[in-house]
Amino acid sequence: MKKCNRTLYTVLGMLTIKPMSGYEIAKAVRNSTSFFWSESEGQIYPALKECVKLSLATCQEASQTENTRAKKIYKITPQGKKELTAWLSEKVQPALVRNELLLKLFFGKNTNPKECIHHLIQYEKENQSLLKIYKNLELSLKSEYKDSPHLIYWLITLDFGIKITHTELKWTRETITLLEKQLA
Amino acid sequence: MKKCNRTLYTVLGMLTIKPMSGYEIAKAVRNSTSFFWSESEGQIYPALKECVKLSLATCQEASQTENTRAKKIYKITPQGKKELTAWLSEKVQPALVRNELLLKLFFGKNTNPKECIHHLIQYEKENQSLLKIYKNLELSLKSEYKDSPHLIYWLITLDFGIKITHTELKWTRETITLLEKQLA
């Protein structure tokens, strides 16, 4: 494989869970990795085509009634699994973060502390719902995938999300308090 | 301004600290926001041109000796500052994260736990140096910008980095321990 196209690996990784259609992969990404790694449908469909071209996956058309577009179920090949495993052992690329809240706070001098507080309160709310989503996810994973060898790895990434979100919430509260003092 | 070109705002924000050249802005970004918002030189130079075109900044060529390319010092205009402040009060766009370590761990079932541990140890080292950088930055900011109205905002974003990095280090240690138990 020429370039390190990580969408390809994401798709292959998802196919190690079970054979899926492009739509199902998109949904799986949304419900699992999207908190630290998202892919849009506009990337997933071309990546699936590419996987078939490279013999990393096969495509089976679940043919439906006449003139309906067929649902396509993709399945990873042994070669695809080999490529995935090889990529997994390659050096991890540095993480990328783009946090607009922090950028706006960094330039906070150019506005009113009230504006900053307003953004922080919004951020706090978003993180509170995120935390709820994580907690629910944890429960459903633990019951639905009780005996899956995937489970431990999924819980590890989820634990990361929970811990980070807790810390962000703590920082948000403290920062709001700090800026409120500025106002007085 | 038509599109929400955030490089433009980053550049304008940096110019509220002091007039700078493109090179200096790139350096400032590297040493400050790059931990949560990075911009490359290939974006900064065109953005500066655009700022001048839109009258958000002016450019003064510090003309040097004959046939040397002049160093260009950019300065934000009142209009530029107005646009920046307006953007600061706009709704914050959701953060973007792409963490390849987490993605690889998520698909960890397809490889050896030893590989995962290896990546985690590397991640731990990187975060340890990052923490040192943050601590040094904190000290130098507090002395160099003692009386600057920017200081409080810079310390807020730095505090975010420090807290998050601490949490990541804690998670990394715990996860290594967990995976080592798997091996036994």
Place this chain on the structure above:
DNA sequence: TGAGTCATGTAATTCGTTACATGATTAA
């Protein structure tokens, strides 16, 4: 009957990095 979800795919556009070209200055 209308909203929501299932389902695939392409095109346009934006975003962003990396590499390249070019050359001066400065400190070891």
Place this chain on the structure above:
DNA sequence: TTAATCATGTAACGAATTACATGACTCA
């Protein structure tokens, strides 16, 4: 003298989102 940093800029490429086109199925 040579490596690092200062300095500007463009071109090529790659990564990613969004919008659009198309239409079936399901549930309230």
